[in-house]
Amino acid sequence: MKSEDTTSQAVEEQEDMSDPTDDDMLIQTDVSDSVSAGSSTVTDTVVEAKDINVWYDDDQALHDISLAIPERQVTAMIGPSGCGKSTFLRCINRMNDLIDAARVDGELYLGDKNVYDADVDPVALRRRVGMVFQKPNPFPKSIRENVLYGLKVQGIDADYDKVVEESLRKAALWDEVKDRLDESGLELSGGQQQRLCIARAIAPDPEVILMDEPASALDPIATSQIEDLIADLAEQYTVVIVTHNMQQAARISDKTAVFLTGGELVEFDDTQKIFENPESERVEDYITGKFG
């Protein structure tokens, strides 16, 4: 998002980027390098939530969530099960609209536009926001058709072969599948399927990529591949990732939002600060494993 919005909270959120906790991940250095290189100036806010409340029938799942997600960085949402972090993620591309019982109140800006304005078409919104789900869910179509699905439903005319190759390269899958693009996406392994889903999400060139626990159904090797990939993607895209794995959040994210039970956003800050010196005692308890 090339937002001209300079009045946002981005300025106050902006802090010096340094290497977060783990340094055994090789890719980690790349990210922070690139991020700090790219963020020598002020980082723009891409997504800004203002007092988001969500109800499922009469149960309130989110309470007054306000936060600003910076451009071209990885923002992680962590918290125990049922804390509303996935619900918040689905607010961003209005996937909650698909649930009959869900009701959303508040304002959520993507760029300068409130996505909950009456004139916003949720389908058009989702074409600007890519999404990767918890369980790999490729379509029972060929690898090629999977990658091109977004372009085809959105009616985007492009050099399809080029898009397929570029997307699969960005998703670090090209070398493994370049000779079998016509095979079914379901024949890939779990980790490959998830990378295919990532390639599918980035093929239409979205502004934000949402990831809902993208590695939780994968083995450790596939998980680390996905984590490397997320770090690479942050050079070009704004990535918002939900995870219940705190180490993962610490390894890959620049900003971390901690949701705690009851659907409250307890703390949102630089990842390093959250993990080393959190303001809130509840967050410290959660991070050190005293509860959750």
Next chain:
Amino acid sequence: MAADSPSTVRDGFGTVSRTAGVVFRYALLAATLLGILAVGILFVYVANDAIQPFTADPGWHLTFFLTLVVPTLAVGYSLSGRGEGSLRVGLESLGLLAVMPLFAGGVAVLFLSILPALVVFSFAVALAIPLAAIVALQRTRQVGFVAKLVAAAVVTVASLLFVPNFIQNVPVIPVEWLLVALTIGAPTAAIAGAYAAASWNDRRVGRIAALAALGGVLVGGLVGSLTGVGGIAATVLATVAGVPVGLYVATVVDQHPTRREGLLLPLVVLGGMLLGAFLVRTVGFAGPASWLDWAFVTSDNSFSAESAGIYPALAGSIMLMLIVSLASFPIGIGAAVYLEEYAGNSRLTRLIEVNIANLAGVPSVVYGLLGLGLLARMLEDGLPVFPAVVADPLGLEPIRVGGDLFGIGTVFVGGLTLSLLILPIVIISSQEAIRSVPPSQRQASYGMGATRWQTVKNVVLPKAFPGILTGTILALGRAIGETAPLLVIGAPNEFGIPQELSSRVGAMPLQIYAWATTSGTEEFYTKVIPAGVVVLLVAMLAMNSVAIVLRNRYRQRN
């Protein structure tokens, strides 16, 4: 603490009584077997009357035992020992060889007795033109949706209005079997090509397969018309049976080399049958005096048991199935898609769903009354396009169309009544198939910015299609056996082959009922009726077998 107290395990652990459990288990087994046993007895009883196997020479039985049964069992046993799925290949190819010719027979009946080849061909062309136009329109991007819709509608109407007439009046007409080959052979070849291209992952293979299929159909028709088989029959057989069997064999040979041996099984069965028939004829053993023979299936009905045949009833049933599938398939799937994908969880939806479930249980005779009251009587003069209520005050003539289609006991009314009867079943089974599409697939599609229509078209329907087809075929299997609704709408006791939609309805169960009530002599009861029942059951089981195969394949993939 375990160290402190002495262990009580000195003489083993003792036993726990399972008497009640064992009794319960075998009671359940008995309950299970009772059903199978009843069906088995029914089949044996009816088949014995129809085929009369004990009238044959013992030598006849012995010959076929040695040439057919023993080699088949031997090959089957060795295949099952080999593993690698070769026995499954054998059974599948045998099943294909047994069932596909039956369908070919059904389609051949359509072309030989009901639908003139030229008329079908002209309508096929008239439908192919708009189809091609729609495909071409979909590719263009400059035109808007409404313009495309209007263009497609105009092409469809114009094509249906003018093309059939034009083709039917062309002075030079090729031979009939060539028309049949083009009508059904060309689309079959296209499907075979698409299937081959998908399973080999190679478009060139697909093109070769399509050409081979079309060539095979043409050669089959030519050979058939030169020999005594008849061009149309041979063309249909090559299309409906030859192409799928050929495709199956090619797939096995090329893609599963380890299972190739399985193809021995159908060869042994075919060879054994031919060898047995040859030996029996040379030695002179008499076969069984079977009532169910070629003449029974292909001759007209008669008042004398000797010459009574089931052909008109068979043709009537095929005609009915055609109408029922054309009417219930689109409406049933449409309703299911709406209820599952579009309608929310409102009170009205729930009311509709409960009602559909109830309709599925309404006795068939009640549907017959509906057909009689609504379709046969109220619409006797045709559909009121411009009803009298509106026309009379204006001083105009009311307009009704299709007056000859509706009325007492026509095939059209019979087909629509049976469609209404199975519609709830089709809707419910389609709903279940749609519901079994994983929600994650829909989420993926919506998450990519697809609209509901795109999601239904690209993700839900393709995945649910095999399940929908299975349910629909099973429902058709119910419709083919229904007698009561046809009797209520005024089906006659004697009927000929239905040549048009306005002909009097006839069907196999109706024929069996007529034999049982009006010609109830001993001969009819012990020979003709069992033979008719076997034909009816074979037709029903052939249809169901397709559904079962589809369901199994579908389950494997999930």
